[in-house]
Structure formats: C-alpha cells, structure tokens
Amino acid sequence: MSGEAEFRVRVAETETVADGIRRLRLVPLGRAALPLFSGGAHTVLTMQDEDRVLRNPYSLMGSPFDSSSYQISVLRTRDSRGGSIFVHDKLKEGSELSITAPVNLFPIDRRARRHLLIAGGIGITPFMAMMEQLEREELPFELHYGMRSKAGGAYWSALRDTYGRRINTYFDDAQQKIPLTRLLENQPLGTHLYVCGPAAMIDWVLTEAREAGWPEENVHFERFSAPPAGAPFTIELAKAGRVIDVKPTQSILEAIEAAGLTVPFLCRGGACGQCETHVVSCSGTIEHNDHFLSAAEKASGGKIMICVSRLKSAGSRIVLDL
Amino acid sequence: MLSTGIISRPVYPGLTADLKARHNLFAVEGEGAAAVLDLAKKTPPEFFTKATLLYCPAASAGKDYEKQIEARQPKALWTFPTPATVMFRLKGVLQTATMGTRLYVTGTEPFIGLALKEALEAGIDHKSLITEHRGSAKRRVQCVHCKGFTENVTTNPAKCGHCGLNLLVRDHYSRRLGAFQGVCIDAEVPGEAPAPEEIFP
Numbered sequence: 001m002s003g004e005a006e007f008r009v010r011v012a013e014t015e016t017v018a019d020g021i022r023r024l025r026l027v028p029l030g031r032a033a034l035p036l037f038s039g040g041a042h043t044v045l046t047m048q049d050e051d052r053v054l055r056n057p058y059s060l061m062g063s064p065f066d067s068s069s070y071q072i073s074v075l076r077t078r079d080s081r082g083g084s085i086f087v088h089d090k091l092k093e094g095s096e097l098s099i100t101a102p103v104n105l106f107p108i109d110r111r112a113r114r115h116l117l118i119a120g121g122i123g124i125t126p127f128m129a130m131m132e133q134l135e136r137e138e139l140p141f142e143l144h145y146g147m148r149s150k151a152g153g154a155y156w157s158a159l160r161d162t163y164g165r166r167i168n169t170y171f172d173d174a175q176q177k178i179p180l181t182r183l184l185e186n187q188p189l190g191t192h193l194y195v196c197g198p199a200a201m202i203d204w205v206l207t208e209a210r211e212a213g214w215p216e217e218n219v220h221f222e223r224f225s226a227p228p229a230g231a232p233f234t235i236e237l238a239k240a241g242r243v244i245d246v247k248p249t250q251s252i253l254e255a256i257e258a259a260g261l262t263v264p265f266l267c268r269g270g271a272c273g274q275c276e277t278h279v280v281s282c283s284g285t286i287e288h289n290d291h292f293l294s295a296a297e298k299a300s301g302g303k304i305m306i307c308v309s310r311l312k313s314a315g316s317r318i319v320l321d322l
Numbered sequence: 323m324l325s326t327g328i329i330s331r332p333v334y335p336g337l338t339a340d341l342k343a344r345h346n347l348f349a350v351e352g353e354g355a356a357a358v359l360d361l362a363k364k365t366p367p368e369f370f371t372k373a374t375l376l377y378c379p380a381a382s383a384g385k386d387y388e389k390q391i392e393a394r395q396p397k398a399l400w401t402f403p404t405p406a407t408v409m410f411r412l413k414g415v416l417q418t419a420t421m422g423t424r425l426y427v428t429g430t431e432p433f434i435g436l437a438l439k440e441a442l443e444a445g446i447d448h449k450s451l452i453t454e455h456r457g458s459a460k461r462r463v464q465c466v467h468c469k470g471f472t473e474n475v476t477t478n479p480a481k482c483g484h485c486g487l488n489l490l491v492r493d494h495y496s497r498r499l500g501a502f503q504g505v506c507i508d509a510e511v512p513g514e515a516p517a518p519e520e521i522f523p
Contacts, residue, residue, distance in 0.1 A: 113445040185344075189419040190445015213343035213422035217447035 005101040018154040033067040039130030040106035046098040056083035061128040075122040106222040113190030115141035120197020184212040224269030227251035231314035252306040270308035284316025328493040334455040344422035346373040351429025352380040353457035355387035416444035432462035435500030459522040464501040477518035
C-alpha cells in the first residue's frame with residue numbers, strides 16, 4: 001500500500017511566491033534521494049499540530065527528474081481546517097515532517113497528440129511538473145492559466161519566460177477570461193484536456209467540453225476535496241471491535257487514525273478510491289462527499305469513502321467493515 | 323476451443339448517437355448500412371446533416387442501402403470499392419479532424435478492427451469509438467508463428483495463408499493489429515488436428 005510508505009523530510013527552503021501562496025522545498029532525511037515521480041503526482045503531508053494530526057495532499061510541482069528534493073505550493077485558505085494555516089504559520093526552514101511516497105491520479109496520457117492544460121489559481125501546481133516532463137519529451141502542449149490578479153497568481157511570469165507563447169495568462173481583475181469555447185472548438189483530433197483548479201472552474205470546463213462533443217476519455221481533472229466539517233457522530237469498527245467518536249472537524253479516517261489504528265488511504269480527497277469501505281449498518285444518512293463512487297453506489301448506501309464522507313445528523317451511528 | 327473468457331475479445335455494444343458531437347464520421351461496410359438506417363430512425367434529422375459516411379457496400383452490394391442513406395441527407399456520402407480504400411480515406415479525414423468529431427464504425431469484425439487501428443493512430447481512445455457488428459462473423463487472424471495475416475477466416479481450426487500451419491483461432495485479440503491470434507494446433511503430431519468447422523459464418 002503506497003499510502004503506508006512514508007518517510008521523513010526537512011523543510012529546506014520557504015518562499016512567499018504570491019499573495020497567500022507559500023512554496024516549500026523538502027529534502028530527504030536519512031536517505032540520499034527521494035523517489036522519482038511523474039508529472040501530476042501528489043504526496044500527503046503529515047503535520048503534527050499540538051495534539052492534532054493533519055494530513056493533506058499536495059501536488060508535487062518541482063521537476064520530476066530531480067530526486068534531491070520535492071517542492072509544493074500551498075494557498076492559505078479561509079475555510080481551512082488548519083492544514084494550510086499550519087503550513088503558512090508553523091512550518092519554517094528546518095522543520096521536519098513525514099510525507100507519503102508520491103501517487104499519481106492525474107497523469108499525462110501518452111497517447112495524446114496534443115495536451116491542453118487549464119489551470120485556475122493554485123491548481124497550477126501539478127501542471128508545473130507536467131510541463132517539465134512534456135518539454136523534455138518534446139510533446140506539444142499549451143497552458144491556459146486563470147488567476148485573480150497579477151499579485152495573487154503564482155509563477156506566471158517565470159512560466160512565460162520558460163515556455164514562451166505556450167503560456168496564456170488571464171487575470172480576473174482585468175476582466176480576462178479563458179476563451180474556453182474557442183479553445184475547445186479548434187483542437188486537433190487526439191488532443192487531451194487537463195483541468196485543475198477551484199471546483200466551480202472544473203465543473204465549468206467539464207460541462208463545456210461535453211457540450212463541445214469531447215469524449216470523456218480525453219478529459220482529465222484533479223479535484224481534491226478537503227473533508228468538510230459537520231455534525232459529530234459515532235462509528236463502530238466491526239472487525240476491530242472498536243467504537244470511536246468522530247468530532248465535527250474530523251473525518252472518519254482522521255478519527256480512526258487518532259484512535260491509533262491504520263487503514264489504507266492514498267489521496268485523502270475523495271478521488272482515488274483506496275479507502276472505500278463497506279457499510280455493515282447505519283442508523284443515519286450518509287453524506288457522500290467523494291468523486292469516486294457512482295451515483296447508484298452512493299444511493300445504495302453500501303459503501304463509504306471514509307476520507308471525506310460522514311453522517312448527516314448528530315448522534316447517528318455507522319458500523320463499518322473494518 | 324476458442325478459449326472463451328479471454329477479456330481482449332472485443333464487444334460491440336451497438337450504434338448510439340452522441341448528440342453533442344459537432345461532426346459524426348461513419349465508416350460503414352456491408353450490412354453495417356442497415357445499422358446506420360436503424361440508428362437514423364432513432365435520431366433527429368440534424369444528426370445526419372452533421373454526418374460524413376465512408377461506405378463500402380461489399381456483401382450488401384445491390385441492396386439499395388446507398389439511396390436510403392442519401393434520403394437522410396447526410397453532409398457527405400462517399401462510396402468505396404473495398405475496405406482498404408475506405409481505410410485510406412478514413413486516415414486522411416482523421417488527420418485533419420478536430421475534437422468534437424465522433425467516429426462510428428459498423429460492419430464485419432475485420433472491418434471494425436481496421437477502422438479502430440486507424441482511430442488509435444489518430445489519437446482516439448478505443449472506448450470513444452461507437453461500434454456495431456453486422457454481417458459475417460468472419461475473422462482476421464494473425465499467425466503467431468510467421469506473423470502473417472489471413473483474411474476472411476470462417477473456420478476453426480484454419481490454415482495460415484502464409485506458412486500453412488493449422489491454427490487454432492483464439493479469442494485473444496490485438497487492437498493494435500486488428501486481428502485474432504492463431505496458434506499451431508498440431509505441433510506435437512503435425513497433421514493430427516480436428517477437422518475445420520465453419521464456426522465464423
């Protein structure tokens with residue numbers, strides 16, 4: 001299980017790269033090199049914040065060909081459960097933490113004849129690594145990158161310097177918008193589309209692509225959900241024979257880990273399916289927050305993705321096959 | 323004898339219209355024309371005004387399908403004498419096509435296989451292709467020993483048209499080659515093979 005392959009790293013460098021966006025460079029501790037990864041991969045950081053353990057996925061934005069360090073960029077979010085605030089306020093050069101081996105749920109499709117990359121805000125990070133790879137392999141690509149403002153957007157200037165006219169930038173405060181309809185109409189057959197950004201932007205791109213007659217096989221997206229907060233409830237682990245309370249700001253997965261148990265996980269964002277768990281019985285209604293289960297599976301109530309989904313009402317109880 | 327349960331055996335779910343597509347490109351062989359006409363009954367007329375059809379009458383020659391398709395007023399209907407000439411034109415059309423083009427293929431299995439090969443080379447995912455099998459169950463077979471392709475195989479076992487070995491035609495299929503794999507059936511005692519049965523009529 002790659003979710004369990006963790007190793008220690010040290011923060012070697014921090015930099016504020018735009019308003020509210022901080023870049024970290026992580027170097028290995030006790031080993032010479034980090035595993036290589038492919039563009040689009042992410043790692044999960046484990047952050048010890050006083051008595052609380054936070055685990056958040058972040059896309060690797062450095063070069064996939066550099067095993068001496070990993071780089072991530074983190075946006076400070078207002079509705080953060082604490083992960084991004086911890087990265088911004090508590091991590092400093094010299095801090096040590098654990099990360100998981102990289103996993104790629106957003107890879108380049110090598111059968112594509114052309115790659116159309118669409119980024120919104122901090123969603124630029126997986127594309128930074130992807131473009132390094134595309135450039136080295138001499139594959140044709142173009143990036144369309146929307147940001148709130150010049151000051152709030154990261155890396156756009158450096159990207160323009162590196163990749164020239166293949167980088168197209170759009171700033172909200174200058175009323176610039178990605179000309180999606182025109183872009184989708186004029187791509188040669190065999191083009192693959194990749195989108196990463198805020199949920200509303202991903203929805204917009206997926207809908208427009210469908211309307212433009214793009215087959216779903218050519219459209220790729222990465223959407224990490226932070227586990228939403230909600231009502232407190234109780235879980236019972238049928239095999240382990242444990243009863244655990246899930247706090248309002250905890251996910252089921254976090255509550256299980258806080259109780260000292262380990263279960264398989266990869267993305268912790270409802271995308272990969274690794275933590276799919278069978279439901280033995282449930283006294284309440286499941287609030288499915290993942291992007292993995294089909295609508296039919298969600299309706300049946302037989303499965304739950306414990307990284308992001310929870311029960312709707314306080315005091316209800318779910319028995320899991322764990 | 324076919325070693326069923328081999329998951330590379332393609333399935334052809336039948337033609338359904340992608341109404342969002344900007345352009346509908348059809349490669350049609352023989353009785354596949356009847357599948358196109360069946361689809362036409364279930365789709366709005368606009369669907370065919372956005373359609374280009376590459377059609378090889380083959381086994382359905384003289385059946386008047388061409389006129390019936392023309393009555394649907396497609397954007398273009400081109401007729402070709404052989405599957406190979408359809409493929410040549412298909413390659414050219416795919417080279418200049420844009421995203422939003424949906425490819426439909428219907429006819430015998432070797433024809434669908436050859437069209438899929440062109441589609442893959444043009445960067446179309448095999449899952450994006452919309453297919454329907456009509457007409458003969460004949461197979462295109464590659465001899466795994468001499469690598470030669472034998473067309474129009476209707477029996478099992480079948481003789482390799484190149485090296486002459488007796489081949490067991492398996493369900494093991496290659497999308498890249500557009501062919502089923504044929505493996506020597508009498509390697510231990512040459513000539514000691516079951517009699518060929520016509521099982522792909």
